[in-house]
Amino acid sequence: MNLDRRQRRNTNGRPSQATFWVRRVVALLILAILVALVVFVVRFAWAWMQAADDTQQRAQAEQTTKELVTQPTTCDMNNIAYKLQPEKAENQVGSPVNFKIVLRNTKGDQPCTMNGASDKVGVKIVTGQDTVWQSWKCQGSAQEQPLLLGTAVEYNSTLTWDGKVRNGCDKGDLAQAGTYQAIPVLNDKEITEAKAVFTLK
Incomplete structure (x- = not known):
């Protein structure tokens, strides 16, 4: 129990x-x-x-x-390649001569800006020791033309010479047949290593 x-x-x-x-x-x-x-x-x-x-x-x-x-900076002109090429190697006396201009930034990893106005980017034409034409002369005040040159970017332009010899700012006679040199000019500096040769016939 x-x-x-x-x-x-x-x-x-x-x-x-x-x-x-x-x-x-x-x-x-x-x-x-x-x-x-x-x-x-x-x-x-x-x-x-x-x-x-x-x-x-x-x-x-x-x-x-x-x-x-x-970020773009101001172009160093030492890094700008200027290529100048006549449209035709042989041209007729009295006919205009066109020149193709190509500007390229050789330091393409750093975009830069420059003034591409006609008084900064020009062409000088000579034959022998004589200067026949300077594209930036006697044009008056040139309007600023800002250019942005970056990676793989080229600026292309065309300058035309009317085929006449300039004496100061006065148009002279037609340039005679012969061999001529076109010298690129950038900011008043001649780039002789990039000069191009053409003829008038």
Whole structure:
């Protein structure tokens, strides 16, 4: 009778020692999992924010570098290649002679600006020791012509000589048959190494 009462008390009363420890272990495991989950979420969020911040900083640095690299400067005339080519190697006496002008920035990784007005970019024509024509002379005030020369960018233009000899600012007689040299002139500097030869017949 007493044994039955003790068994009923054990059944209806507090849980057994084994059950108590099992529950405690389960609770601790759940708590550990929750803590680990919180730590993982916090670390993930921190890493994501750090990565986003690094990406933004890199983008800003690249943009700044790009702006520094591509910001145009004033052209150094030593870095400007001037190519001059007569439209025809042989021309008729009394006919206009056209010259193709090409300006190129030899430092193409750094865009630059220059004045391409007719009093800055010109052609001088000579035969023997005689100067026949200078394109920038007697034109009055030339309007400024800003040019932007960048990577793989060339400026193309055409100058035309009317085929007459200039004596000062007065038009003279027609230039005679013979061999002539066209010398590029950039900012009053003759570029003799880029001169071109043509003839009048």
